[in-house]
Amino acid sequence: MYRTHTCGELRMEHAGQPVTLAGWVQTVRKFGSITFVDLRDRYGITQLLLGESLNAQLDKQPLGREFVLQVKGTVTERTSKNNNIPTGDIEITVSEFTVLNGSKTPPFTIQDDTDGGDELRMKYRYLDLRRNLVKQNLTLRYRVNRSVRNFLDSRGFMDIETPYLIKSTPEGARDFVVPSRMNPNQFYALPQSPQTFKQLLMVSGYDRYYQIVKCFRDEDLRADRQPEFTQIDCEMSFVDQEDVLQNFEEMTKHVFHEIKGIEFHEPFPRMTWDDAMKYYGNDKPDIRFEMKLVDLGEPGRGNSFKVFDEAELIVGINVKGCSEYTRKQLDELTEWVKRPQIGMTGLIYIKYNTDGSLKSSIDKFFNERGLQLFADQCQAQPGDLILILAGKEERTRKAMSELRLEMGERLGLRNKDEYKPLWVIDFPLFEYAEEENRWVARHHPFTAPKPEHIHLMDDPAQYKKIKANAYDIVLNGTEIGGGSIRIFQKDLQEKMFAALGMSKEEANHKFGFLLGAFEYGAPPHGGIAFGFDRFCSLLGGNETIRDFIAFPKNNSGRDVMLDAPSEIDQVQLDELKLSLLK
Numbered sequence: 166m167y168r169t170h171t172c173g174e175l176r177m178e179h180a181g182q183p184v185t186l187a188g189w190v191q192t193v194r195k196f197g198s199i200t201f202v203d204l205r206d207r208y209g210i211t212q213l214l215l216g217e218s219l220n221a222q223l224d225k226q227p228l229g230r231e232f233v234l235q236v237k238g239t240v241t242e243r244t245s246k247n248n249n250i251p252t253g254d255i256e257i258t259v260s261e262f263t264v265l266n267g268s269k270t271p272p273f274t275i276q277d278d279t280d281g282g283d284e285l286r287m288k289y290r291y292l293d294l295r296r297n298l299v300k301q302n303l304t305l306r307y308r309v310n311r312s313v314r315n316f317l318d319s320r321g322f323m324d325i326e327t328p329y330l331i332k333s334t335p336e337g338a339r340d341f342v343v344p345s346r347m348n349p350n351q352f353y354a355l356p357q358s359p360q361t362f363k364q365l366l367m368v369s370g371y372d373r374y375y376q377i378v379k380c381f382r383d384e385d386l387r388a389d390r391q392p393e394f395t396q397i398d399c400e401m402s403f404v405d406q407e408d409v410l411q412n413f414e415e416m417t418k419h420v421f422h423e424i425k426g427i428e429f430h431e432p433f434p435r436m437t438w439d440d441a442m443k444y445y446g447n448d449k450p451d452i453r454f455e456m457k458l459v460d461l462g463e464p465g466r467g468n469s470f471k472v473f474d475e476a477e478l479i480v481g482i483n484v485k486g487c488s489e490y491t492r493k494q495l496d497e498l499t500e501w502v503k504r505p506q507i508g509m510t511g512l513i514y515i516k517y518n519t520d521g522s523l524k525s526s527i528d529k530f531f532n533e534r535g536l537q538l539f540a541d542q543c544q545a546q547p548g549d550l551i552l553i554l555a556g557k558e559e560r561t562r563k564a565m566s567e568l569r570l571e572m573g574e575r576l577g578l579r580n581k582d583e584y585k586p587l588w589v590i591d592f593p594l595f596e597y598a599e600e601e602n603r604w605v606a607r608h609h610p611f612t613a614p615k616p617e618h619i620h621l622m623d624d625p626a627q628y629k630k631i632k633a634n635a636y637d638i639v640l641n642g643t644e645i646g647g648g649s650i651r652i653f654q655k656d657l658q659e660k661m662f663a664a665l666g667m668s669k670e671e672a673n674h675k676f677g678f679l680l681g682a683f684e685y686g687a688p689p690h691g692g693i694a695f696g697f698d699r700f701c702s703l704l705g706g707n708e709t710i711r712d713f714i715a716f717p718k719n720n721s722g723r724d725v726m727l728d729a730p731s732e733i734d735q736v737q738l739d740e741l742k743l744s745l746l747k
Contacts, residue, residue, distance in 0.1 A: 167235060167265075173209020177254050179240040186211060186257060187265070189295065190232040191275075201256075204234060207300065212243065212256040219259060231268035231275065231292075237261050288725045290716055302713045305424065306701045310377060312423045313397055313697075316416050322373040322399065327362035329355060329379070334675045338382035341392070349742040355381035358694060360611060361679050363400040364651055367690040368682045372402035377697060388709045389643065389699050392722050397646075397700075400692035406634055406650055409691050410588060413646070417586060417638065424704055427584060433638075437591040446480075446566025448592070451642030452585045454578035456482050456569050458562070461553060464538035470530040472511075476555035480565045483543040484572050487550035488516045495526075501571065502554065502564060509564045513553040517545045570642065579641070581706040586640045594618070594633040595664065603666045604628055608635045610661050611679075612649040613691075622660045634691070643708070645700045648693030655683040 168187040175184065188206035195201075198217040203210050213236055215223065228234065238259040247253030272289055273281025277298045286293040293299055314324070333340045333354035340354040356362075358380050366374045376398045383392065401409060414433050421427045434452070441448050444457040458480050465479040473479050495514050502509040515525040515536055523536040531539075543551050552572070554565050573579045594614050595604040604625075606612060613634045614622060621627035635649035652658045658680060662672040673680065698710035711717035718724055738744065 171208035172204050172206040172211040173251060175211060175240055175252055175255055175257075177242065180242055180255065182240050183237070184240055184257065185235065185237045186213075187233070187235045190228050190230055190234055190268075192230070193228050200228075202228060202234070204236065204257075205295075209252055210250055211252045212247070213238070213259050213262075214241070214256050215259045215262070219262065222262075226264060228264070229268060229270065231271055231295075232264055233266040233268070235263045235265055284719065284725060287717070287719055290726045294715065299712070302701075302705055302707075303715060305705050306713050308424055309420060309697070309701050309704060312420045313377065313416065316419045317373075317375045317399070320373065320412065322375040323371055324376060325366060325371060325374050326376065327356070327359040327378070331356050332675075334361075338384040341381045341383050344741040344743060346740050357382050358396060359398055360609060361676070363398060363692060364611065364653075364679065364687075364690065365682055367400055367402045367651075367653075368685065368687045370402075372688070372690075373400075374692075375399045386718070386720050386722060389696075389702070391698065391711060391714065392718055394710070395697040397695035397697050398692075399648075399694065400690060402688040402690045404650075404689070404691055406590070406636060406691065409648060409650070409693055410636060413638065413693050413695075414588075420700075420704075421584065425584075429586070433586050433588055435588045435590055438589055438593065439591070441589050442562065446562045446569065448589055448637065449639045449642055449644045450587070450589075451570060451573065451579065452587055453580065453583055453641060454573050454576075456484065456573065456578075458482060458565055458569065459543045461539060461542055464535065464542055465553075465555070468530050468535060470527060472513075472555050476561070477558040478561045479553065479555040480561060481539065481543055481551050481553040482565065482569050482572070483545050484550040484552060484576070485546075486548050487576075488518050488548050490514075490516070490550055498552070498568075502568060507564050507567055508560055509554055509556060512568075513555070515539055515545075515551040515553070517547055517549045517551065519548045521547050581641075584641060584703075586638060589637045589639055590635075591615075592633045592635045592637075593629070594631040594635075595628045597629075604664055606661075606665060608633060608647065608649055610665055611651050611658070613652045613657070619657065622657070622664065625664070628664065636693075638693070638695070640700075640703055643699055643703060644696070645703065646693050646695035648691065650689070650691035653683060653687040653689055655680050658683060 166185070169185045172186055172188045186204055188204045191203035191205040191210060193200065193202050198220055200215040200223060202213040202215065204213055236257060236259045238257040240255050241258045243254060243256045271292055273279050273285055275292060275295050277296060279286070279296060330343060330353040333342060333352060338357055340357065343353040343355065345351050345353060359376060359378060363374055378396055378398050379393055380396050381393050384390065386392070418429045421429060436450065438448055441450050446458050459482065461479040461481045465473040499512040501507065502512045513526050515523060517523055517540050523533055523540065525531065525536055539551060545551055552568060554561050554568065593607050594612065596607050598605045615632045615634055618631045621631050633649060636647070637644050638646040652661060659672065662676070698713055701713040702708060702710045705713060716724065716726065723729065
């Protein structure tokens with residue numbers, strides 16, 4: 166055998182035992198007639214002592230970093246112990262060694278504080294995966310996967326696979342499409358989610374389904390997006406919203422207990438979508454800190470200040486204990502909100518000084534009493550700083566939401582080791598897409614309206630009032646899961662498609678299989694999908710999901726290790742009946 170133990174296994178109780186280890190050379194340190202080698206594998210590092218008798222062999226066959234090495238020897242107590250590693254009390258006194266394979270000098274150091282940049286490490290990802298930090302991330306991912314599976318199995322869920330080559334039914338993001346050689350000029354699509362399949366499984370009587378499944382969306386990338394990603398995809402029959410929320414809140418608590426040792430004894434708080442937008446400016450609020458948005462329209466308007474008088478929304482936040490912010494700091498914040506990604510023309514501040522006086526950037530238009538009205542509205546106290554934005558409602562609310570998060574970051578209020586989950590409920594069923602001049606589904610077209618709002622589906626003038634039987638689970642300002650109770654009656658599903666601007670012919674072409682299934686005894690059902698990569702990254706204290714994916718794409722959607730996507734040769738194009746535009 167190549168090894169009797171791993172490099173992370175041996176302890177003082179093994180002293181005196183003969184062992185065989187195999188792994189990669191981490192470091193080589195030569196001290197006169199003896200040489201120390203750190204040997205690494207997936208499980209840890211063990212120090213090797215190669216004595217004078219092996220020096221001649223080392224001279225003929227020098228060891229380098231990342232050489233694959235097998236050694237035989239005896240476990241002995243280290244003279245100089247290393248308390249930073251579990252094997253730090255012992256070393257292997259080597260009697261013989263074999264180089265199983267050499268290695269070129271790696272393009273970057275394979276250690277946690279590596280000197281390799283992102284692109285270089287992604288090009289040599291197979292080397293990057295040897296680093297302990299990356300190994301810890303993938304180990305955490307595996308543990309979360311196992312924890313989720315164990316929980317769902319204990320609740321009677323069945324893991325059922327669904328196809329990857331499906332029909333293109335564009336909703337939301339763009340599809341990735343795959344040409345069919347056997348069906349010329351026709352294409353499969355890769356699934357954005359198994360949504361319709363899991364609903365069909367409910368129709369088929371498999372009342373508790375799950376998958377930890379790959380999904381694909383052709384959309385612009387960011388830290389928490391990849392073109393291919395993984396979902397914990399779940400569906401249940403004969404349930405209402407409360408059943409789904411209770412079950413998957415328990416699953417989330419189970420994972421936190423097993424992975425982080427954290428217990429949540431209280432139910433997760435719940436917040437309506439309306440309140441999330443009103444107090445946090447977005448539908449995935451970070452509730453680790455307060456600093457809620459405050460509508461300042463009443464004290465702001467009617468004072469001959471054009472910026473306020475012409476604004477659709479005047480909104481502020483109270484930044485506690487920051488009245489000592491300097492003019493330089495405030496100017497820097499003003500430039501921050503003017504950045505194109507925020508899109509505001511300026512920032513207004515009111516400093517509630519510790520002596521009780523008020524100083525602002527709008528003193529010309531508001532006297533002390535007027536400024537006090539702002540302070541009272543924000544429940545400010547001496548020592549606080551009020552920041553105000555004004556303008557178009559949607560842009561201004563979004564900008565203030567971003568400013569709130571930025572201030573939370575600057576003040577150290579977004580502690581990655583503190584976890585604050587919540588449910589956001591009662592989403593709008595529709596939103597109006599101005600550029601398309603039509604209503605679109607806020608979640609997806611299979612989401613059911615609240616039962617008390619079903620009658621409003623007959624009147625387009627009422628669409629804005631309809632609430633969805635939908636819910637998101639949010640963790641530290643990131644949506645980690647979302648779902649809904651589904652439509653399960655054919656007539657209501659047809660009304661939904663019509664509301665989205667689909668003709669009967671288009672609806673039947675795209676979703677005739679689902680509408681047909683609803684005519685054969687579809688049960689009430691609903692479910693949820695967790696963003697598995699996002700969940701893992703937050704549990705690992707990181708907002709970048711690619712650090713928790715073995716072989717991720719870069720920000721341009723490229724795999725720089727494989728150099729994909731890439732061109733295909735003319736023979737393949739001819740077989741697929743495809744020609745390329747120049």
